[in-house]
Amino acid sequence: MDLSFLRLPTELKIEILSNLDAISLIRSAMVCKDLHKTCLSSSLLAYTTQLHLNGLKDAGTGAPYPHLLQELLCYRRTWMSVNSITFQWLLSNNSRTHDLVGGVYANKTMDGIEIVPISTNPTDAAQNRIVRGLGGIVVAQLGVDPMQDLLVLLEGGGPRTPQNDGRFMRVHVHSMADGGCHPRALHSPLQLPIPRSRSEMIEFNIHNALCIAGDIVAICFDVIWSGTLTKTRAIIWDWTTSELIMDSVIAFYGSLLPTRFGFGLLDSLSFYVTSTQESGSIRFYKLVGSRRSAIHIATFHLPSVVRDAGVINISSSAGPIEVSAIPGASFMVNDDDRLHAFTLDYTSYPYPGSTSLSLFVHQHVFTSFFPEHVSPNHQPLEIKWERWGPANTAFIHPHAIPFEDSSRSYIHGQRVVCQGKSVVSAYSNIRASKSFRLLDFSLAAVVAVSGALRSTPTASPLPSSSSSYRSTWALFSSRKIEASQVPIFREDVETRLPFVSCTRDVGAEGTFRGYMIHVDGIVGYKV
Missing domain, CATH: 2.40.128 (Lipocalin)
Incomplete structure (x- = not known):
């Protein structure tokens, strides 16, 4: 470290350091005591590093940095204190036709689509339910983007095409506010003809892959002929212009993709x-x-x-x-x-x-x-x-680690929630549990738990440690799948991405078929 830089006034050092990215700031604070003190004295530098450690970015509110830093630290402490995490439950149908994005839960019901704003107060959420009719649409999958007032419905089966007796894959683009066609959508529904093969019947098997990214909606589905031959197809549309951007049948033509x-x-x-x-x-x-x-x-x-x-x-x-x-x-x-x-x-x-x-x-x-x-x-x-x-x-x-199946998990950012120990109901044949398991892959959580295990609390801009983390969180660093025990791989497979995990019992609230996670907490859904 250049000594001439260290002799500069603190205000000037902060101004210079503010041009560094978060990783460079953290490295500087860890190798130089003087820069560590400088980072501690600046809410801007501490906020920048904390955003990185938590896998977040600033939303551009323009609020003062001391306020933003305190809000971020409070947010992290809540997620690290397992019993402080907001938990609420909702009823869901016996399918996976639901979504949780931006604090809004959408679920297919017998009457239509139920839109539930999730808040930290469950009674508020219960009072703000909005149900929209579907006009006869059979919904196979749905997706929402509340920030765009967007509700996307994938129609199951689809009507037959007039030319070759195939079927249309149809996607309806609605407004969450009034249930009508979204004002930014040039056409709705978006549709793509799927031809039949050798006069055999067509069925669609929809994957859990209805993805929304800005003006893009992507769908992955299986086309099944007579229940035997199955081919996967992926479609990407610009839902605002109705442009078909990518069709895997064309994009991957001639490739060796299975x-x-x-x-x-x-x-x-x-x-x-x-x-x-x-x-x-x-x-x-x-x-x-x-x-x-x-x-x-x-x-x-x-x-x-x-x-x-x-x-x-x-x-x-x-x-x-x-x-x-x-x-x-x-x-x-x-x-x-x-x-x-x-x-x-x-x-x-x-x-x-x-x-x-x-x-x-x-x-x-x-x-x-x-x-x-x-x-x-x-x-x-x-x-x-x-x-x-x-x-x-x-x-x-x-x-x-004691969690059952990542395919039944739900992810938000760097956190994963899934069922804890579950059992299959003798009445409904549905796997359900009275606990959820939370996995956190953020650097903030890993450093906090590892510091607690070493009994060496760390100071900001790195996360602080608490002795309570030792009893609630387990740290996983290096893992090895030995070829001698799992006769699959040629050699032992060792991976070193660290994460922490904990379990919370919610049995007092009932038994849950699954769990979802959003920025403010966990949602359990019952059938």
Whole structure:
């Protein structure tokens, strides 16, 4: 460190340091006592580092930095104190046709779509229910974006096409306020003809992949002919102009992508598909140019499997993409720090059944490998597992930590909520539980819990530690899936992305089929 810089007045040092990014600030504070004191004395610098540690970004309210810092620290303390986390419950139908974005819960009911503003006071939420009629639409999946007053309904089955007796895939774009066609939508519904094959019947099986990112709505679904032949198809529309931006049948024509794949959005210009070929991979595409052509930019390979093993399915999930902040919010999720969860199902001969593993990774791990500029003739990068996986992911065997299935989890930012120990009801055949498990992959939570375990509290701008964290949170750092115990991989698979986990009993409120998470708390839903 240049001594001449350290001799500068504190006000001038703060002004200079404010031009650094959060990572550089944290590194400076950790290696130099003088800069550590400087960061402590500035609410701006402390707020900048705390945003990064919590995976958030400023919402641009213009509030004074001391106020923003205190609000952010209070927010973090609430999430670290398990019993202080707001919990409320709602009734849901016996399906997955619901969504929770921006503090608004939407659920399909017998009468239509129920819109419930979630607040910290459950009685307020109960008084603000709005139910909209559907006009005869059979809803297979739905999505909401309250910041855009947007309600997207995916019609199940769809009407038959007049030319070849196929079916239309139809997406209805509504306003949450009045239930009518959204004022920014040029046409509604959006529709795409799906032709029949060899005069066989068509069915749609909708994945949990109706994604909204600004003006983009993306859908992933299976087309089933006569209940036997199944092909996955992904569609991306600009819902404001009705432009069909990407159709996987055209975009992936001639590629080696399997007939079935998983799908997800990074943002309005980037998406990925999963492949079960060889040892499995995740392929990333970017929409480039005025025509927004889908260009394959990189393939991230998963750990190598033995000869008699293989990947039979890869599904994925991530939290909602919030283009703008909730009204009145001081901060929001930083897209680059969003967490993506992949559930990988493996089979290995001659062992019966399959093994399900969960893989968690931050979005910035993928984007850090992306080229700054992508041309139409770009050659995709091949990223081997050893380059990206061990240091940056959490590969979890279900027996390693006590949660049951990441495919039944819900994500917001860097937090994951899922069922605790669950049982299957003898009456409804529905798996339900009286507790939820919370996983937190934020640096703020990891540093706080690790500091408590070492009994060495840390000072701001790093998170403070509390002895109570030791009894409520468990820290997971390095994990190893040994090839000798799981006969799938060629070598031991070790991953080192740290996270913390805790469980909260909510049995006094009843039994819950599932849990969802939003910026202010946890929602349990009953059937």
